[in-house]
Amino acid sequence: MGWSDARARAVLREVFDTAVAAADPRVMLAGHLPEKPRGRCVVVGAGKSAAVMAQAVEAAWPDVDLAGLVVTRYGHAVPTRRIEVMQSSHPVPDANSELAARRILASVAGLGPDDMVLALISGGGSALMALPAEGLTLADKQAINKALLASGATISEMNCVRKHLSAIKGGRLAAAAAPARVVTLAISDVPGDDPAVIASGPTVPDPTSFADARALLARFAITPAPAIAARLAQDADETPKPGSLAHATFRMIATPAMALAAAAGAARRAGLAPLILGDALEGESREMGTVLAGIARSIASHGQPLAAPALLLSGGETTVSIGAGGAGRGGRNTEFLLGLAVALQGHGGIWAIAGDTDGIDGTEDAAGAIVAPDTLARARAAGADPRGLLAAHDSYSLFDAIGDLVRTGPTLTNVNDIRAILVS
C-alpha cells in the first residue's frame, strides 16, 4: 500500500487546509470582485465573515472610493481602514444588531446610478443585522420565531414569516439601494446554497407573500401577538418579488461544494482518487462515523464505490444529541471521528480527518482531529476508553490525550464541516 502514517497524516492535513483556504476571503475574494464602479462604492454586509471580507475588499481595491459599514459577530472583527466594522450578537440579536441594520440602510440611501453597493453576506447575518418592520420590536420577532421553531416549520417556512416582519430582509436592502448597482458576494453555510436563505436574503427577491405568511401561521395554529397580526394583515409593504431588483446581482464566492472541489484537487495531486459523497450530509455525528466506516471498508475490500487509493470527501453539519447522561468535551467532528474509529476497529490502511472550516469544533480550541489505524490502541495505552468516551460525548478528551487534535485557530470563514477518509 506504500502509505506511511506520516504521509497519510500530511496529505489529510493538506486536504483540510486546502478546503479552508478555498473558503477564506483573504485568499479568494479578490478573484470574484466585479469591475470597479465609476462612482462611489458603499460596502455593507452582515455575517460571521463580514469583517474579513471587508478587509479583503480594501486590499483588492486600494484605489476605489470605498466607504460603508459591515456588522459581524463579537470577536470576529479585524482591522479595516475605510469600511467601518460593527459587532453584534449571534444567534440572538441585540441592540447593536438593530443599530447596525439602521445605519446600513441609511448608508445605501441617496446613491446614484454610477455608484455601487457591495453587499458582503455570510452565515449568521440574519441575527447580526436585524431590523423589525415599523411598529414591531425585536422581542415581538423573537416570540414568533420561538413559536415557529416549536411548530416543526421548515427553514423556508420560517423565513417567509421573518421576511415579512423585517425592514431589511427579503430583498429590502437591495430595494433601498436603487438606483445604485448592488453586487452581493456571499459565503454559504446553508444546505442547498439558496441565496434567499443566507442571512435571510437582504439583497435577493422573495417569492413569498404576506398571504403566504398568514396561511403558514394558520396551518401551524400559531396565534401571533397583536402587533405581529396587524403587520401581517396588510399587503401593501410587500417584499421585492422575483423579476424585480434588476439592478442587483448575486455571486456565491464560497460554498461547501467549492471547498470540497478544492479538497478533491489536493487529493488528486497526492495520488488519491477523490469521491465527493455530498456537500450537505446530515445525521447524528457518531452514526455518520459508523456509516462512512462501512463505505471505507468496502473500498478496501471490494474496490467499491471506487478503487483505492481513494479519498472519501463530504461536507455539511452533523448533530450531537446529548442524552440524559450529559455531555463531556467534544464537538461534532471529533465525535464523528471517534464513531468512525470505533467502527473501523483499527482497520489497517485507513486514516481520516474531520473539522469545522471555521476552526472551532463546538466550543473547544480545536477545528477537529485526525484518526489513524492505531488511534484506539494509542488511546487505550494513554488510559482513555474509546467506547466510554464516545458514550459520554467526550471525544475531545480522547484526541487530546493522544495529541491528534487539529488546531487551526478561528478562520473567520465558514462553509461547514469537511470530512476526508483516506483508504490506501
Next chain:
Amino acid sequence: MGWSDARARAVLREVFDTAVAAADPRVMLAGHLPEKPRGRCVVVGAGKSAAVMAQAVEAAWPDVDLAGLVVTRYGHAVPTRRIEVMQSSHPVPDANSELAARRILASVAGLGPDDMVLALISGGGSALMALPAEGLTLADKQAINKALLASGATISEMNCVRKHLSAIKGGRLAAAAAPARVVTLAISDVPGDDPAVIASGPTVPDPTSFADARALLARFAITPAPAIAARLAQDADETPKPGSLAHATFRMIATPAMALAAAAGAARRAGLAPLILGDALEGESREMGTVLAGIARSIASHGQPLAAPALLLSGGETTVSIGAGGAGRGGRNTEFLLGLAVALQGHGGIWAIAGDTDGIDGTEDAAGAIVAPDTLARARAAGADPRGLLAAHDSYSLFDAIGDLVRTGPTLTNVNDIRAILVS
C-alpha cells in the same frame, strides 16, 4: 426527468427481486456444484438456508448417490427426498441442535477417498448445530457466551473461545470427514464474508489456539466455570490449523456483494448508473436514512458522487435502538426508509426501496417498503404523522397505511438488507 412514479417503483422492485434471486439457492446453487464424486456423496449442513440448499442439490444431482442430514431453523424446512432435514432452535441452541450435530458428525465417519462430503453452510448454523466438547454442556457454553457478550469482545474474539469449547466447529467437522473430500458451499450474512465466521466455520481451519482463548478470558477478566476452565487449560485437542484440511475446499455461493452486483446489473438494464456504497454498512437505521438522503440530494443538485439518473446501492444490517418510549411495529428497513423520507422532505425525482433479503423485516409480514416523492404527503392524508411514527419506531404502520409495504414472503435465504435509492 421522464421517470413516472409507476416506472420508478417497477424498476426498484425489479432491482430488489434480482438481488434476492442472486442469493436464492434454488436459482443459483447448481452453478456452483463441483464435479460429481466417483463414490458416495454425504450432504450435511446447518443454517437458515440448509433445507432449501439441500433441495437444490437434490434437483441438480438426480443421478448421484446422495445421503446425509442438514439442520435448519424451525419453520425453515422444505420437502426433500434423499437428504434428511432436521429443525432446531435459533438464536439459542436446544437439544435438537446437539442431536443434529452428533448425527452429522456420525454421518461423515468412515468414508473413503472417492467419497465426497458436501457441506451446506449458511447464517445461524452456529446455534442450529451445536456440540459442546466432551465434559461440557450447552448451559456451560451459554454462560460463557453471555459473559463474552457483556465484556465487549468482538465477534472474532468470541469465536476463538467458542471454537475451543466445541466438538464440531473451527474445522472439526471437516477433520472428521477425512479422507473424504469436503466441499463447502456457503451463503454469507456476516460483514467481511470470512469463511471462519459463518456458522463458526465447521469446515474451515482455525488460526486461533487454546492459549489465545485463555488470554482472551484473562484480558476481559472473565472467570469461567470449572468445566470450561479445565477444557481450556489443556492444549492437546487443538482445532485444525491453516495449512491442514487439504482435503477441504470452500466456495462462497451467495454474499451481500454478489446480490448487490446483480442489483447493479438490473439498474444498468433500466438505464440507471449504479453506485455500490458498500456491502456491509452499519449504523442506526434512521440515521442511515438521513445520511443517504444527503448523498441522494447531492446527486440531484451537484451530480456527485455520480450523475443522475443513478441508483445508490448498499447492503449490510442497520440497527434500531429502542429508547425508553418502547417500540411500535416496524423493522430496520422501514425505519431506514421513513428516516430517509423525513430527511428528503418530498424532494422530487427520488424514490427508494429497502428490504431484508430473507423476506422478513423484523417480526412483521413484510420484507420492506418503497418511498416515493409523495410518501409524506400521502401518509399525512391518511392520518399518519411521519415524525411521530418515526419517534415511536412505528414505521411499519406508516407504510401499511399508504399501501407501500413490499411483501415477498420468507425467501429461505439471507444476505442481509438491500437498500436502493433512485435519483432520476
